[in-house]
Amino acid sequence: MKSLFTAATGMSAQQMRIENIANNLANLSTSGFKKSRVNFEDLLYQQMPAGSATQGCNRVSTLQSGSGVRMGSLVKEFSMGDISNTNNTYDFAIAGRGFFVLQMPDGSESFTRNGQFGLNSEGELVTQAGYLVSPGIEIPRDAQTITVTEDGIIQAIYRGDPDPIALGQLQVVDFMNPSGLQALGGNLFIATPESGPSIIMDQQDGLRVKQGFLEASNVNVAEELVNMIVAQRSFEMTSKAVEASDQMMQTVNALKR
Amino acid sequence: MSRDIYPALTGASATWQQMNYISNNLANATTNGFKSKRVAFENHRQVPGILGDSFAMLGKEKTDETDGTFQQDGVDTHFAIGGKGYFAVEGAGGEVLLMRSGFFQFDRQGFLVNSQGEKVLAEGGGYIKFLREEPVFNVTKDGRILDDAGGERARFMILHSTDVEPLMGSRYRASQTQDVVDQVEVVQGAIESSNANPFREMVEMMQATRYFESFQKAMATSAELDQKLNQSAKRS
Secondary structure: OHHHHHHHHHHHHHHHHHHHHHHHHHOOOOOOOOOEEEEEEEOOEEEEOOOOOOOOOOOOOOEEEEOOEEEEEEEEOOOOOOEEEOOOOOEEEEEOOOEEEEEOOOOOEEEEOOEEEEEOOOOEEEEOOOOEEOOOOEOOOOOOEEEEOOOOEEEEEOOOOOOOEEEEEOOEEEOOOHHHOEEEEOOEEEOOOOOOOOEEOOHHHOOEEEEOEEEOOOOOHHHHHHHHHHHHHHHHHHHHHHHHHHHHHHHHHHHOO | OOOOHHHHHHHHHHHHHHHHHHHHHHHOOOOOOOOOEEEEEEEEEOOOOOOOOEEEEEEEEEEOOOOOOEEEOOOOOEEEEEOOOEEEEEOHHHOEEEEOOEEOEEOOOOEEEOOOOOEEEEOOOOEOEOOOOOOOOEEOOOOEEEOOOOOEEEEEOEEEOOOEEEEOOOEEEEOOOEEOOOOOEEEEOEEEOOOOOHHHHHHHHHHHHHHHHHHHHHHHHHHHHHHHHHHHHHHO
């Protein structure tokens, strides 16, 4: 009977994998999206005595019969997506590590890689969903151009004045373990005990903010499709093991007429 | 009662157990670093002679130690070992556990850990740490972690043992380990996939079900013979 359950764990693992692939593929064109990846681990091993030892000798091995597979971890992969040029003043991408900080309506902080920002009715820099980009920078209406340096300082250039005036610095933070961040949906993350507290980044840490660029999703279609084939075929194979175990039980039942 | 039903029964029950090995290999066909196992049947002869009864049982298991395919994914905290050897992690109570899967990540303190949060060990028993002042995490083929200047700041502990016991979570417990870091190749940005061979498992599965049927036939025939015997005794 055990082999039936062992094979069933394999089927449910592959199903979880397909679900994850579906989510990755669905977010193929979501700016700043980070793909996640499943990692499987084997389950408990049952120790059984093997054969019998010759008198006076030690048994050479015991049988270790496994009991299947489980999902060990589901981690977000924070590799860079492609950076594409949009020429939009309020589009930003972070090259390398780092997250933009957003102020949520309830006063908490959330983090995002999606730098597709805009202005709200008060002229403040906000995300598409209207969350204030930390530290809350007001863009003056009469400024001619707005430029952002690589370390995130937003500057306004006024007509007839060649010297830019600094308006504030975009806050960019990093985490020791970005994979530990909790995804909220809408491309937002919040800090957890696993991710550790946020660490403010500056240029020494390799901070590079690019204005007029957006980071595309880091999902690789070819990789996902190959993974999907592997998952589907593995699902089929383990289902064959379920079938075979079932067939064996049927044979047992046929024993007693 | 004839005794010939029992040898067939032992064969059937050993095949039944073998089936679980096949299921486990197939279930772990996509588990990183998994090594497939197979079992050998052993013959136990109780009574010598031409028609001596012999009994079958699972005698020995063998772990296939060949490398699985290396899948490049470019993640700098993923590692694969080419050759015979295991990564060492610190389990509960300071016990050193071995791992073949190098699916690691940094925890909130910056230590390199596995998915259970157990710290990966460096040579000499230290840990491997991510330093914020050296954001590029570079590991050479011989397992050295380089600093910005190209010097070595730590080296992976790579152990080998011939006597490993699998634990849950793709880890192994081993006795009598030896340091083999100079004999293996550490590949950064790749993950070793499972070495389960689906073709072989399928064929073994077909074989197991067919054997099982034959054992059932043998048992049924033996039971039938007994029945015939009983009937003839009644008639006389």
